[in-house]
Amino acid sequence: MxxxxxxxxxxxxxxxxxxxxxxxxxxxxxxxxxxxxxxxxxxxxxxxxxxxxxxxxxxxxxxxxxxxxxxxxxxxxxxxxxxxxxxxxxxxxxxxxxxxxxxxxxxxxxxxxxxxxxxxxxxxxxxxxxxxxxxxxxxxxxxxxxxxxxxxxxxxxxxxxxxxxxxxxxxxxxxxxxxxxxxxxxxxxxxEGTYVLELPKQPDQLRFGDSRNHGRIKWAVNKATKLGVQVRPAETEGELRTWYELYLDTMSWHVVPPRPYRFFKLAWERLRPQGLMRLLLAEQHEAGRSKLLAGSIFLMWGQTVVYAFNGRRREDLSLRPNDVIQWLAIHDACREGFRYYDLGEVEKHQQGLAEFKAKWGAEPRQLYRYYYPEAHELERGIFMPSSYNRQLVNAVWRRLPLNVTATLGDWIYRYL
Structure with missing residues (x-):
């Protein structure tokens, strides 16, 4: 996310x-x-x-x-x-x-x-x-x-x-x-802050944190591979549509309004043909069957690859599909000559997400917003995770049908 x-x-x-x-x-x-x-x-x-x-x-x-x-x-x-x-x-x-x-x-x-x-x-x-x-x-x-x-x-x-x-x-x-x-x-x-990994010139020079952290990641990727987890780029809009259902569930769990499907369809049609977008899918192949576990959308231009959107099956996270996706995406970015790999924004209260991004060796960078005329923030922090109101919002949002969250998300992005 x-x-x-x-x-x-x-x-x-x-x-x-x-x-x-x-x-x-x-x-x-x-x-x-x-x-x-x-x-x-x-x-x-x-x-x-x-x-x-x-x-x-x-x-x-x-x-x-x-x-x-x-x-x-x-x-x-x-x-x-x-x-x-x-x-x-x-x-x-x-x-x-x-x-x-x-x-x-x-x-x-x-x-x-x-x-x-x-x-x-x-x-x-x-x-x-x-x-x-x-x-x-x-x-x-x-x-x-x-x-x-x-x-x-x-x-x-x-x-x-x-x-x-x-x-x-x-x-x-x-x-x-x-x-x-x-x-x-x-x-x-x-x-908010974002996490950016500066890439070396060659993939074999990649090191994710200290040797212990790098070893843990490599072990998890190897284990997932042995369990039949494989990563490949999506090739059809039908695969994008299937991934979107995982994305809706992921956004629901994290209590974030999802983007409408038309946004991703337009990105698929406008960005992908120019090599500016890639959807990587993690699947488990077992007994002649294939099961979609997770998928991530990456945007690339100039010197930077951006990890932009993710969808996953919560019940299959033990297979570490997101780790396999990140491992491949980072190595691909390095191999293709990019200098930076941006893992995206993290809100201050999202400690788990921050730890996931930091383990890849990415460094936090502060983003800024400028306003004219001078602006003030409305009720910043009222609904932080520790507050009763925030917990109530989380509980209600997670119980909404996914199609309802999609409709609400579209309205929020358009009008708020």
Missing amino acids: TSQGDAQSLLGIKGVATSTGQIASSQPLADEAALSTGKQADLGDCVNLSHTDLRTRIARVVEVDPQTDTRWVGFLAAHSDSLIYHHPAWLQVIGEAYSHQPLCLACEDSDGGFRGVLPLFHTRGLLTGRRLSSLPHTPVAGPLALDDQAMAALVCAAVERVRGRPGTSLQLKMPRAGLDGLVEGLRGAPW
Whole structure:
């Protein structure tokens, strides 16, 4: 279970809202027409950087369509920090699955080359109100730039669009605290942590923690293999549909709203043909029969593979199917030349999940969220696991039929 921080926060009544219903009044950032039509915008009043520096490096910030403008993918391919979540195919999946309107900004130099990009979507939630987010239904994204000047120009352009829509807020989900002080009024706060494993150049150099921990994992994988557990990539949408039933049960047990099936179907259709998604299935082969035990979806782009979604049969966990999947996926990522393996977000109270991810040698990394105007968190921690209310929510949610949790999950992702 990974990449579910937003949904977990909803069931835990943890969210973010602006401290007032209106955007604070201030000086205009830049001329809206200049930004949208490509004319040079005066960003000096918006950013805390040298106005001269901005003019010498940046020609303009413009709206672009990543689906048709090949400069977007070209910029991502050349940037070491780009993630699958910046990719046009992922943006297409999010837009089609949840009917969000995209707003994608690019910072150009005087020669028309990209110095930075910022994918955004317009959303509207009952708790969060109107928002410009990078990105909804995604653990991390935010601006990607060559330098602080381009980064500031992109954030400034996003802030201006928020200021032009009273009652709207800006949310940027960042892998690190990199936006502090760039734009006046933008405030950051620590979010959940993720676990990232830095991969060696060769698979035979992989070591999961100390020798004792590595030996335990290898023993578990060998034992599972002897019991007939094998891992292979899914090949048909029918196999995706079968896996989805395990995913629903897993999300029900962990009390996390599940994603709708159409989201996974779109990912299968848009990402998999480009080699950006892989579903690995763990099956037990015994007496001529095959039984699906677990499956995990991985997203890959640039230098990073992301362990994104998991479904398993709870009664078959003793066969260690998830360990076999992770072992193969990590070795494959290393063999294919990726540098990082991201095991995904973990909430502070999920000690068991944190231990599972840490045993692979992954190091915790703090994620951050930035807001404009300054935001405060609503009732954070009211329904922590130790509270009676949280226990009641868990008990009720786990008793709901899986098709009901699927319907509720779809509604939560769309409207909260």
